[in-house]
Amino acid sequence: xATLYTEQSKNVTKTWLLMAVFFAVLILFGWFFSFYYNxxxxxxxxxxxxxxxxxFSYWFSDKIVLTLAGAKLAKREEYFDLYTSVENLSITAGxxxxxxxxxxxxxxxxxxxxxxxxxxxxxATTGLLAILEKPExxxxxxxxxxxxGNRDMLLSTIVVVLVGFMTIIADxxxxxLFFSRSRDxxxxxxxxxxxxxxxxxxxxxxxxxxxxxxxxxxxxxxADASGALLTRYPEGLASALRKISESSKPMxxxxxxxxxxxxxxxxGLRFGKKIGSFFATHPPVEERIKVLVG
Numbered sequence: 298x299a300t301l302y303t304e305q306s307k308n309v310t311k312t313w314l315l316m317a318v319f320f321a322v323l324i325l326f327g328w329f330f331s332f333y334y335n336x337x338x339x340x341x342x343x344x345x346x347x348x349x350x351x352x353f354s355y356w357f358s359d360k361i362v363l364t365l366a367g368a369k370l371a372k373r374e375e376y377f378d379l380y381t382s383v384e385n386l387s388i389t390a391g392x393x394x395x396x397x398x399x400x401x402x403x404x405x406x407x408x409x410x411x412x413x414x415x416x417x418x419x420x421a422t423t424g425l426l427a428i429l430e431k432p433e434x435x436x437x438x439x440x441x442x443x444x445x446g447n448r449d450m451l452l453s454t455i456v457v458v459l460v461g462f463m464t465i466i467a468d469x470x471x472x473x474l475f476f477s478r479s480r481d482x483x484x485x486x487x488x489x490x491x492x493x494x495x496x497x498x499x500x501x502x503x504x505x506x507x508x509x510x511x512x513x514x515x516x517x518x519x520a521d522a523s524g525a526l527l528t529r530y531p532e533g534l535a536s537a538l539r540k541i542s543e544s545s546k547p548m549x550x551x552x553x554x555x556x557x558x559x560x561x562x563x564x565g566l567r568f569g570k571k572i573g574s575f576f577a578t579h580p581p582v583e584e585r586i587k588v589l590v591g
Contacts (some may be wrong), residue, residue: 320348322501326466327589329494330473349480359418362410365552368420370387379426379481382435383419383442385472390442390527395419404546405429409441410453417445436524436534440560443523453558456512460505467498487530488518513557514580530587538589542582 298317317515329344373380379397387394395409395417405425411417419441429437443455471494539559548563556563557578579585 313381322463323466326470330470331495333494336561337419355412359410359412359416362555363398363418363420364410365555366400366408366416366420367550368400369397369425371397376426378434379438382431386435386439386442386527390439390446392442392446393417395442395445397424399426400493400548400550402548402550403427404548404563405541405544406548406563407437407441408555409444409449410558410559411445413444413448414445419445419454422548424544425541428540428544431535433526433537433540435528436530437537437560439527440520440534441524443520443527444516446524447516447519449520450520451515452512453490455457456509456557460502460509463505467502470494470498504529509557509575510578513578517560517579518588521589525589526535533590535586538582538585 321341323346327340330343331338332341367382371379375518377399379399383397392414395411395414396419398418398420400406400420400422402422403424404422405428407419407421408427409417410418419438421437423539426434443449449465473506521534524534528534538561551563560577561582562577
C-alpha cells in the first residue's frame with residue numbers, strides 16, 4: 298500500500314506539466330485565432346492570458362472552490378469534535394493544522410483543497426457530521442488529510458480552474474467561428490479552417506475532462522489507502538463510505554467543476570463499472586471498500 302507521502306514529488310511534477318499543457322493549448326488556440334482573423338495581437342493576448350490564469354489558479358483556486366461549494370469557516374466552539382479529530386490526525390500525519398470549513402447541507406460529504414500543506418482547507422457537510430460515528434469521521438478526515446499530504450488538492454484544484462477556462466474558451470471560439478467575420482480567404486480554405494476549429498474546440502474540453510476524471514479516480518484510491526494507514530483502522534473509512542453511499546440525498550449546492558474534489562459524488566450518482574471507468578468522478582464504492590477491508 299502507498300504511504301502518506303509517496304506521491305508528493307510526482308504530483309508536483311504532474312501539476313507543473315498540467316500547467317505547461319494548459320499554456321500550450323491556449324497558445325495553440327491563440328495562434329489559430331490570430332491566423333483565422335489575420336490579427337497577431339490575438340496570439341499575444343492568449344499568451345498573456347494563459348500566464349495570468351496559471352498564476353491565478355495556483356494562488357486562488359482554494360478560494361474559488363470554497364465559494365462554489367458555499368462553505369463557511371467552522372468555529373472551534375461550535376464544531377469541537379471536528380477540530381479535535383483533525384488536530385490529532387494532523388499531528389499523527391506530521392501536517393500543519395488545516396483551516397476547517399463547513400457546508401450547511403444534509404448530504405454527507407467532505408473535501409480538501411489548497412495549494413500546499415501550509416495553505417490547506419478541510420471541509421465537511423453538516424450531514425456528514427450528523428451521521429458518522431467518531432471512528433468513521435476520523436476515517437473520512439484521514440482520507441482528506443491524505444489528499445493534503447500527497448498534494449492531491451493542488452493538482453485537483455488547478456484542474457478545476459484549467460478545465461473550466463478551457464471549456465469557456467472553446468465555447469467562445471465556436472461562437473466566433475459562426476458569428477464573426479474572418480480573414481478574406483476563398484470559401485473552400487475558410488471552410489476547412491472552420492471545420493478544424495470546430496473539431497478542435499469540441500474535442501479539447503472533452504479530452505481535458507476525461508483527464509480530470511481519470512486523475513480524480515486514481516487519487517481517491519490512493520487517499521483511501523493512505524488514510525487507512527494513518528488511522529490504522531480501515532474499517533472506519535469503509536463504514537463511512539458505506540453510509541455515505543447509502544444516503545439518497547444529493548447536495549443542494551452543486552458544481553460539476555468541483556465534483557471530483559469530494560469524497561463521494563455530490564450528485565449521488567452511481568455508475569456501472571464500464572461507464573464509471575470513463576465518466577465517473579469517483580471509483581465505485583464497492584471497489585473502494587473491497588480494497589480497504591477485502
